Amino acid sequence: MNPKWVVASGLLTMSLLGGCPNPNRAQHREASSQPAPPALKSTSAPLSSAPASSGSSHPVTEGRLVDSGLIIETFAGKFGRKGLQQIPSEVIENGILRYVPYLSYEAEQYQLNIYGDPQHPAAVEIGVYASKNSTKQEVRSVMAGLLQKAADRELVHGLSLEKDQLERAGLTFEVTPSTADDAFGGWWISIYDKSALDKARASTDEMKTITVSVPEPKSESAPLQERRKAKRAKKPSSGKKASDRIYIEDYTKKDGAYVNPDL
Template sequence: MNPFQVKGKMRPRPAVASGMLTLVLLGGCPNPSRSQLREQPEQPAAPAMKSTPAALSSAPAPASRKPVTEGRLIDSGLIIETFATRFGKRDLKQVPSEVIDTGVFRYVPYLTYETSRGELNIYGDPQHPAGVEIGIYAGKTSTKEELRNLMAGLLQQAADREVVHGLSLNEDKLERAGLTFEVTPPTADESYGGWWISIYDAAAIDRARASDAELKTIAVEAPAQKDEPRAEPKKPARKAKETGTSDRVYIPDYSREEGAYVRPPL
């Protein structure tokens, strides 16, 4: 049973003292070495040419499993630090992340960091995120512009930043070189009342989706809520509206090892 008290959409608790704030994004695999073939006029060249393409085509395969976000988004630790600096470092909290069971992020584990001004979600493997999302539940157009600028600042390529700056604040979805840039309005079914701007690798998001067996390992049922008066409106739960089951939340320190989500060691 998760020990955190859950209220509304997100359940604040003190920031988790873990290594998540200082994650280091692993770089891409180096290019495979290429050996130069010298022509041997006196010998047939065909045997050498048969083996060389096979070696070159198989070497890059492991790198293809990494999300396109790598090398284009800054690393997770800097994403969290940038969000906190711009949106409230003093009240930053890592909070339980409710299992989303609809939309593009359905059953994709994620980490949530919250301040009084907004929310940051990092999806998939924390060391190799498949996507990042920032949102608010209430805010003026100027706040949305600030969030759009913040999101652009997380990108390392000028062309990607240009795409983000070109997004409509009302609703939009653009793609560039394997990345999706999206603004989701509060009226969308998957927004649950919030305004969101997200950047993700759709193929990596699909690969990051947890299986039923993994969900049993890294998600727990949220504790029952106590009836307490609140000064501010509740945030809607990020679960499918048609389900009648209790909310589940991901454990805060899950990790992914050898392609599978696991609990931290006791």
């Protein structure tokens, strides 16, 4: 990972408008444009494939997910470009996503979260507040389309819409139902690198620098604020509650530590 990278609303807004600095963006776009193959039960993707080399400083998502700019562009194009907005990223207090900074986007009833360095995400997930299987299938297809390898796309297409978790070559693919304790009423599909999430996790001292208290919502926006409680921990054992802190919109990582550039 670059010793200094910027995680900012402006960075991904620029990506959405076509200015992503990733030099392989055109190649990623070409790769992702190929239609995802249908799931074939008889030829399911091998789950025992070896993970990417541990010597790499980038997450296993590198080269398997398209770049973040294209992720946001695809999400917006499918679920409502005009209604797309960046929303506060509520701190996750426990579980595998505990203290991992992230950016969150919303379009109608859909939500996109990108964890860690947005140029090299440790995790990506899409959630929806709807119960129809057709809607869940649509979200699953969009997530599969963000993957560059046919075997990964096939695996995602084969995930159960009810609840599922599979691992392949260092990545975890998971479906979390709306009935789960950590789902807050949303249905979620996630792709993440466990090791990269651990590396992206902020320390207690860093959290004091890159988070602020949740502002009091205006009365007319209260229902929306309730829905935004979907920034949740993965499978907490007990004591789950909404956080009272959010990540600042712009933060940097310098010399291996998260810092607030305004301080």
